[in-house]
Amino acid sequence: xxxxxxxxxxxxxxxxxxxxxxxxxxxxxxxxxxxxxxxxxxxxxxxxxxxxxxxxxxxxxxxxxxxxxxxxxxxxxxxxxxxxxxxxxxxxxxxxxxxxxxxxxxxxxxxxxxxxxxxxxxxxxxxxxxxxxxxxxxxxxxxxxxxxxxxxxxxxxxxxxxxxxxxxxxxxxxxxxxxxxxxxxxxxxxxxxxxxxxxxxxxxxxxxxxxxxxxxxxxxxxxxxxxxxxxxxxxxxxxxxxxxxxxxxxxxxxxxxxxxxxxxxxxxxxxxxxxxxxxxxxxxxxxxxxxxxxxxxxxxxxxxxxx
Amino acid sequence: xxxxxxxxxxxxxxxxxxxxxxxxxxxxxxxxxxxxxxxxxxxxxxxxxxxxxxxxxxxxxxxxxxxxxxxxxxxxxxxxxxxxxxxxxxxxxxx
Numbered sequence: 001x002x003x004x005x006x007x008x009x010x011x012x013x014x015x016x017x018x019x020x021x022x023x024x025x026x027x028x029x030x031x032x033x034x035x036x037x038x039x040x041x042x043x044x045x046x047x048x049x050x051x052x053x054x055x056x057x058x059x060x061x062x063x064x065x066x067x068x069x070x071x072x073x074x075x076x077x078x079x080x081x082x083x084x085x086x087x088x089x090x091x092x093x094x095x096x097x098x099x100x101x102x103x104x105x106x107x108x109x110x111x112x113x114x115x116x117x118x119x120x121x122x123x124x125x126x127x128x129x130x131x132x133x134x135x136x137x138x139x140x141x142x143x144x145x146x147x148x149x150x151x152x153x154x155x156x157x158x159x160x161x162x163x164x165x166x167x168x169x170x171x172x173x174x175x176x177x178x179x180x181x182x183x184x185x186x187x188x189x190x191x192x193x194x195x196x197x198x199x200x201x202x203x204x205x206x207x208x209x210x211x212x213x214x215x216x217x218x219x220x221x222x223x224x225x226x227x228x229x230x231x232x233x234x235x236x237x238x239x240x241x242x243x244x245x246x247x248x249x250x251x252x253x254x255x256x257x258x259x260x261x262x263x264x265x266x267x268x269x270x271x272x273x274x275x276x277x278x279x280x281x282x283x284x285x286x287x288x289x290x291x292x293x294x295x296x297x298x299x300x301x302x303x304x305x306x307x
Numbered sequence: 308x309x310x311x312x313x314x315x316x317x318x319x320x321x322x323x324x325x326x327x328x329x330x331x332x333x334x335x336x337x338x339x340x341x342x343x344x345x346x347x348x349x350x351x352x353x354x355x356x357x358x359x360x361x362x363x364x365x366x367x368x369x370x371x372x373x374x375x376x377x378x379x380x381x382x383x384x385x386x387x388x389x390x391x392x393x394x395x396x397x398x399x400x401x402x
Contacts, residue, residue, distance in 0.1 A: 246324070246325070246327075247324050247325070248324035248325070248327040248328075248329070248340070251322075251324065251329055252329075252340055255338055261338075262336055262337070265333065265336045266320065266331055266336075269320060269329070269338055270320075273322050273329070
């Protein structure tokens, strides 16, 4: 059963009571909150997620609660908790959705060490994963949003989740936070994209989340091997460049932007070596969606022996 | 005079990327990125303890380098860096 098949009232009862228990990729998540505005937002944005079975265990128990502040007695503040701990200070109540999403990402990044976690967008086309590793501000969420509305299946805009033994990537289709100018850019280019409310004043500026396509969430158990690694960089007015990247450089960039590379030690070294040896590596500079979509379509359409 | 040698050479994992190398050091859990010269320094110091002068001579022969007064300084800096990274150690002459 999907969360969106619940009545709004049943959805609210779960969130305010035992918890809304949903499956997000390889993880199960229990969410609780009594904030009416957040409940409304989640009812729309989490509609496609499957509810967990009764017998399944949630890896993450998260909660968003109201907070009072002596310094700011009239401010409406909220706080995010994961398993009873608060990794962030209280923030204005309007930022509840953004804080919840960042909090869940933080919990994944801090706790998941049986998988190698690349800081990377990941999408699938023609049965293989296209990894888009990038530092914050490189535009990977924006590019990922364009791709998943043009035939690519969303794995994640934030994490490349790789089983270091098998090399398989796991989908983790979660809400994708567009920031600042990207919001308007996506509204213009993809009017069909479902966006959450614009949330101003966060640490990253104004944020609006993209709801993952239903098809990507439905296929959340379908893993895939990676075949392409493309390091993207959005640059105003730049002509499209999609050029080969030396594998040594790809190795360094991937290893240095993985959340738990050092923690996993030799396992991670072996996994990144195997990944880079078996993928086509490119660096990408782009400034418009039409040209970058055409270039990435061509790359991912090419038979393996012609890349 | 200081001699140098690689600390646990046999345990290093070395991958060749078309003439550039990633070296994983299990003891520290660190991955190092080396060019051909850096890798040869490790290989030569992995065979037996060597002085700076001896190492420079071996490298000059291996890479057929012309005499260069700055070369020993460059290699000395490389040794200091490798020592700081825990890749090599100084050993007594009698070792």
